[in-house]
Amino acid sequence: MKEFLVKLKPISPFHLGEVGIGLEGSLSYVPSDLLFSSLANAYAQLYGKGEVESLLNSFLSSPPFLISSAFPFYKETLFFPRPLIPPKLEDREKLKDLKKRSFLPYGVFEKWIRGEGLPSPEVEGGGLPKKELLPSVVLDRSNMRSQIYHRSALFFPKEGGLFFLLRLYEEGLEKKIRGALQFLGDVGIGGERSLGYGRFKVYSFEETSLLPPPTDSSPTLTLSLVVPSLNEVDLSSSYYQLVLRSGWISSPFSFRQTRRKAVWMLGEGSVFPNPVRGQLIELTPQGFPHKVYRYALAFPLEVVLSA
Numbered sequence: 001m002k003e004f005l006v007k008l009k010p011i012s013p014f015h016l017g018e019v020g021i022g023l024e025g026s027l028s029y030v031p032s033d034l035l036f037s038s039l040a041n042a043y044a045q046l047y048g049k050g051e052v053e054s055l056l057n058s059f060l061s062s063p064p065f066l067i068s069s070a071f072p073f074y075k076e077t078l079f080f081p082r083p084l085i086p087p088k089l090e091d092r093e094k095l096k097d098l099k100k101r102s103f104l105p106y107g108v109f110e111k112w113i114r115g116e117g118l119p120s121p122e123v124e125g126g127g128l129p130k131k132e133l134l135p136s137v138v139l140d141r142s143n144m145r146s147q148i149y150h151r152s153a154l155f156f157p158k159e160g161g162l163f164f165l166l167r168l169y170e171e172g173l174e175k176k177i178r179g180a181l182q183f184l185g186d187v188g189i190g191g192e193r194s195l196g197y198g199r200f201k202v203y204s205f206e207e208t209s210l211l212p213p214p215t216d217s218s219p220t221l222t223l224s225l226v227v228p229s230l231n232e233v234d235l236s237s238s239y240y241q242l243v244l245r246s247g248w249i250s251s252p253f254s255f256r257q258t259r260r261k262a263v264w265m266l267g268e269g270s271v272f273p274n275p276v277r278g279q280l281i282e283l284t285p286q287g288f289p290h291k292v293y294r295y296a297l298a299f300p301l302e303v304v305l306s307a
Contacts, residue, residue: 007163029069
């Protein structure tokens with residue numbers, strides 16, 4: 001098994017839509033299900049339908065790799081999702097501030113999941129991407145009158161971008177994943193790709209031991225969206241938040257415009273009292289020319305739960 005830290009350098013704004021908000025809303029990171037489906041789409045276009053079907057089938061039994069969601073970085077600072085377990089911190093005002101933050105620098109995140117006391121100085125949050133609403137014009141088809149609407153755009157600082165972790169179990173896939181990722185950078189990820197949104201360059205693809213995988217029996221935190229299998233985890237003893245995921249199906253083998261079935265998932269930073277695997281969920285619409293899946297596997301890290 002090898003683990004990689006992959007950094008993506010945006011070369012255009014991103015639009016990462018949220019369920020029910022329309023074009024005005026945008027996430028500030030790339031969820032693991034979107035990253036995986038985009039990567040699988042690029043994989044299919046490069047290597048063909050048979051290759052991608054074989055890859056997806058392997059995930060149903062023994063996943064050849066796992067990916068986290070893609071979070072922001074700025075210069076050398078990596079930002080991770082805030083863990084949903086209480087931290088070791090006596091300063092209540094500081095605790096209130098931390099609970100307002102979606103992302104934390106690696107140093108704070110690591111101490112939090114190890115159950116160590118957090119530093120008292122102010123946690124720096126500079127360098128995170130900024131959201132802006134950009135005006136656009138559309139013509140009404142019935143009367144040809146112009147109408148103004150707004151589209152959210154996510155802009156990254158010059159020395160910032162996105163990173164994700166890749167845990168690779170089948171090392172023979174490394175070259176193909178690198179190729180698919182390079183291709184995806186040219187195509188773009190997220191919404192509004194026809195307008196040039198979501199394009200990036202692969203800034204680095206390096207082995208790492210930053211956050212090793214958990215032991216077989218330890219409590220775990222997930223860096224990806226996850227849907228546990230039936231009876232896999234006791235949610236009453238877990239710390240989690242629910243995230244509704246939907247969107248449109250994008251396939252190189254079909255021009256049919258079809259919405260994905262909405263799925264409730266457990267968000268990044270959720271913590272469970274035992275190891276959680278998750279699953280690849282089949283959500284194929286009736287009559288669609290091939291199977292459609294949503295990536296809902298955990299990217300687990302070991303976490304220390306306070307007594």
